[in-house]
Amino acid sequence: MRQRLINKTEEPQQPVLKGSKMMERNALVSEALSLQSLLFDPTISREDWKEGVKQHSKTVTGLLLNDEIEAFDQYLSAQFGSADSGLKPTAKIDYKPILQHLLQTAILIEHSTIPPYLTALYSIKDGTNTLASQIIRSVAVEEMLHLIMVCNVMNAVDIQPSVNKPQNYPVYPMKLPLNVDFYVGLETFSANSIATFIAIESPGTPLVKAPEYEPEVDARLMFAKGDAKPETNFWTLENMEGFIQQNVRTIGEYYDMLFFYIVVFQIIAYYKEHGTLPQNFKEINTGGIFTGDPGKQIRPEQYYGSGGKLHAVETLSGVIAVFQEIKGQGEGADDTIFDVDPSQFEEGAELAHYFRFKEVFHEHFYLGGNYEPFMDENGMMPVTTPPTGKPLPVDWNASYPMKQNPKLSDYAGNPELYQQGLEFNKTYRRLLDAIQSAVEGNQRELEKSVMYMYALKDQAVDLMNQPLDSQSNAGPTFEYTNL
Known part of the structure; x- marks a missing residue:
């Protein structure tokens, strides 16, 4: 019992x-x-x-x-x-190793999505699938934003982020470090790759508010932008990681759990400092675990990406803003399909990533559709509801036949191709090095990432134009390499 x-x-x-x-x-x-x-x-x-x-x-x-x-x-x-x-308190809890692991895992999650999204984007032949390309590009840029904001959270709690070390590189195919049953990999633009992206961005909630009927929407506007006994201390990294692996199924749920742990450690820090337990948010918003150097924060004026808002983090309020942005852009905000509450319509609401990818997969937009057949009495519909708005034309054949999950070793027999693949990986390493330098306090280094992003596309397309055999071409491998 x-x-x-x-x-x-x-x-x-x-x-x-x-x-x-x-x-x-x-x-x-x-x-x-x-x-x-x-x-x-x-x-x-x-x-x-x-x-x-x-x-x-x-x-x-x-x-x-x-x-x-x-x-x-x-x-x-x-x-x-x-x-x-x-x-x-019955146990001395060293929160830094726990938060370092959990936040670095968040960085890995965000990083793990970027190469697959970029690979699918680069594989689309120029002049084709313009709307689908815009959707994939917008999501990839926002994932980079998410990675940088997680680094801001780490710096806020005085933990040095790491994005460019070999252990920080995703190795494809891979499973996300969650309770999931699908693999993420590098493959060409196809219904299969978009279906994987939908699985990556799946919301944790089963229902979402159905969009209102808006027949005059112009689709182009959507893209404008240990002292205690071990058995009595459950707040250990091993136990918490095990809990996540068994109970957390989506990226949004991971951020929920991560946020809860941050609040818990802030409450404990408040108790240690004051000898009493906090009674309100104001008492735990500042101080405590937030001991990082504000000079290491990446701020909005230093980020040159488009899409989403970058938030600096110095207090718990900053963490809230970051996680709201990440969750909203991924799975939707306030029970809607949008990345912000559309009633507030700050900079103009876009669809969350999950719903953007579903538009591509089903070749229709959400806005302008009729969802009454899917709605309950409260205007809610299943998140799995397909878009029924205006057509979104997709040519699934207009992409390079890239080998799935290529490795640099696949090109060993072709020195010229091998060198091309190596140069791509060096450019990607330089991009990550620029981000690493920026989150260590050299924020101007972030400007270089834009240059490297442009170079990556050209190098990726050059690879995808090279036949490997009668059925597939080469492609970018996104593997760690020494410079």
């Missing part, structure tokens, strides 16, 4: 909390393990710890990543505002 959960918390009944949209969705039930017990009680079981992490991570991320600050204050006060329970 499952062990009885201790230190139960009653669901707070204050009007602000009850009226909160996110708290209605992720409200703590009366039998939930309290956050205080989850953090500080050495007697809870591993099963209870896992269930507590699932529950509280949903609540914390659901509130803070949706700007429900008042509701979060109510939640935190309900968790920590009661009389002293006697629960104190």
Whole structure:
């Protein structure tokens, strides 16, 4: 029989909390393990710890990543505002190695998507599939933005990011470091490669608000822009990584869990400094684990990519902005298919990555379509709903027949081709070196990345024009190389 959960918390009944949209969705039930017990009680079981992490991570991320600050204050006060329970930290938790691993994994996730997206983009023959090319290019640029913003988060907590070392290179084919059953690889533009991209960007939520019928939308506008006993300390890297591998299925869910861990470590840091538990967001927004050098932050004026907004990070608010941007661009924001809330329409809402790729796959746009057959009484439709708007013409044959997941060793018998492949990898290494130098505090080095991106395309197309055999051509390998 499952062990009885201790230190139960009653669901707070204050009007602000009850009226909160996110708290209605992720409200703590009366039998939930309290956050205080989850953090500080050495007697809870591993099963209870896992269930507590699932529950509280949903609540914390659901509130803070949706700007429900008042509701979060109510939640935190309900968790920590009661009389002293006697629960104190029972283990010395060294958060830096844990966050270093988890954030570097986030960098690997973002990095793992860039070569496949660029390969598919470069494989499209010039003058064809213009709209599909714009979609893929926009997503690839935003993934680079995501990688840089994760580096900002690492620098904010005084952990040096690493993007250009051999261990930071994805090796294809590969599985993302999540609970997934598909492989990511380098292949030409095709229905199969786009289907893989859809799987990569899949949202964690099953429903999304159906877009309104807008028959006059011009498609071109869419692209305008350890002291405790080991068995009682579950906050270890090994245990947390195992939890993620078993329970996290999408990139959005990974960022939710990562964000929850950052909040947890910030709460613990606050307790160590003040001897009391925080009662509101303001108390944990600054200080604590945010000890990094602000001079290492990449700021909007230093980033020359298009699409999305770059956020510097010096506080927890900065982490919220980064994760909102990454999640919104990937799977959609505020239960919509857009990357921001379209009612606010900041710089002009684009579709999230998942829905952009579905447009290419189904050869239709979302906007202008009729989704009534898929909608429930609340105007929600399954995220798997295909786009039914204006046609998006796709010529699936207008791409180079590149060998899937090529390796430089495949070109060993052809010295000229081998050298071409090597030069491509050197250019990609220089691009990553420029990013690495920038996130170490030499922000002007980021300008070089634009030059390298242009060079990559020319080198990739040269490779894809070289036959390997009667059925396939060469292609870029994105392998680590010494300069």
